[in-house]
Amino acid sequence: MTAHESAPSVSVSGLSAEYRTRLGVTRALDDVSLDIAPGELVAVVGESGSGKTTISQAIGRMLPRSCRITAGEVRVLGRDLASLGPDEVRRVRRESLGFIPQDPIASLNPTMRIRRQLELALAPLGRPTDADSLVELLRSVRILEPERVLRLFPHEVSGGMAQRIAIALTIAREPSILIADEPTASLDAQVRDEILELIVAFVRRSGASLIWISHDLGAVRRWCDRVVVMHRGAIVESGPTARVLDAPEAKYTRTLVAAIPARPRASREGEERA
Numbered sequence: 001m002t003a004h005e006s007a008p009s010v011s012v013s014g015l016s017a018e019y020r021t022r023l024g025v026t027r028a029l030d031d032v033s034l035d036i037a038p039g040e041l042v043a044v045v046g047e048s049g050s051g052k053t054t055i056s057q058a059i060g061r062m063l064p065r066s067c068r069i070t071a072g073e074v075r076v077l078g079r080d081l082a083s084l085g086p087d088e089v090r091r092v093r094r095e096s097l098g099f100i101p102q103d104p105i106a107s108l109n110p111t112m113r114i115r116r117q118l119e120l121a122l123a124p125l126g127r128p129t130d131a132d133s134l135v136e137l138l139r140s141v142r143i144l145e146p147e148r149v150l151r152l153f154p155h156e157v158s159g160g161m162a163q164r165i166a167i168a169l170t171i172a173r174e175p176s177i178l179i180a181d182e183p184t185a186s187l188d189a190q191v192r193d194e195i196l197e198l199i200v201a202f203v204r205r206s207g208a209s210l211i212w213i214s215h216d217l218g219a220v221r222r223w224c225d226r227v228v229v230m231h232r233g234a235i236v237e238s239g240p241t242a243r244v245l246d247a248p249e250a251k252y253t254r255t256l257v258a259a260i261p262a263r264p265r266a267s268r269e270g271e272e273r274a
């Protein structure tokens with residue numbers, strides 16, 4: 001794909017990082033290098049503790065205080081994040097990066113109706129916040145009865161609905177890089193495919209890059225161009241999805257593929273469910 005030959009939107013080179021806690025030092029990333037092209041859908045897979053969340057937080061320069069980068073650099077749209085001041089980092093985050101949360105209900109303010117949250121998030125972006133525009137926004141993420149949903153509090157919506165709202169808020173900013181850390185982990189199997197379809201549709205439409213952290217190799221096979229396999233903080237294998245999953249080269253990838261059975265392909269692709 002020609003888009004993938006252009007300058008990377010994310011470039012991680014030789015990145016090492018460690019957590020320092022009272023219990024000691026944990027090496028979380030070990031010399032990780034990774035380029036992601038505009039429009040590319042990249043899955044980062046690996047067992048728990050392999051460094052997936054740490055790498056995604058490093059890309060957004062959102063690492064917890066206890067985590068220190070000990071070597072390497074992260075470039076986002078050509079800019080070295082470490083060389084930027086806090087205001088500029090916030091600007092890159094706001095203008096170029098979108099995060100889709102793992103727990104969408106927790107990402108919403110429990111004390112505010114959905115409508116108010118949308119208004120507060122969209123107004124600073126100069127986006128319209130009148131009732132018709134908000135209804136249209138919710139329809140774009142396939143929320144049925146949007147007028148009713150606008151009046152609800154977060155505890156009154158399902159996890160799938162909350163994730164649609166989170167996606168609507170994220171894609172309204174039209175980020176060029178979307179980071180999704182297990183965006184369907186807290187959802188019922190039934191709504192997972194719909195949520196992933198929404199994310200992928202946005203990426204395809206906008207030409208954004210997607211970094212998708214996932215344990216779901218069946219879904220990764222279905223949607224992603226490339227798979228990056230992490231183990232103990234290092235990348236052990238990276239390549240086109242079908243090649244990595246069907247003919248893994250690294251011993252660890254073979255174990256991973258054998259241990260996590262792929263989900264059956266969704267039989268109801270395209271079918272809209274409530």
Ligand SMILES: Nc1ncnc2c1ncn2[C@@H]1O[C@H](COP(=O)(O)OP(=O)(O)OP(=O)(O)O)[C@@H](O)[C@H]1O
Nearest residue numbers: 019021026028047048049050051052053054064066
């Ligand atoms: N806040 C923290 N304090 C101390 N160590 C941490 C912290 N967060 C992560 N680690 C350690 O860093 C390493 C990488 O963790 P990370 O969360 O990046 O892995 P992961 O692949 O995202 O795991 P999971 O799939 O469970 O989310 C692990 O050894 C983990 O125990």
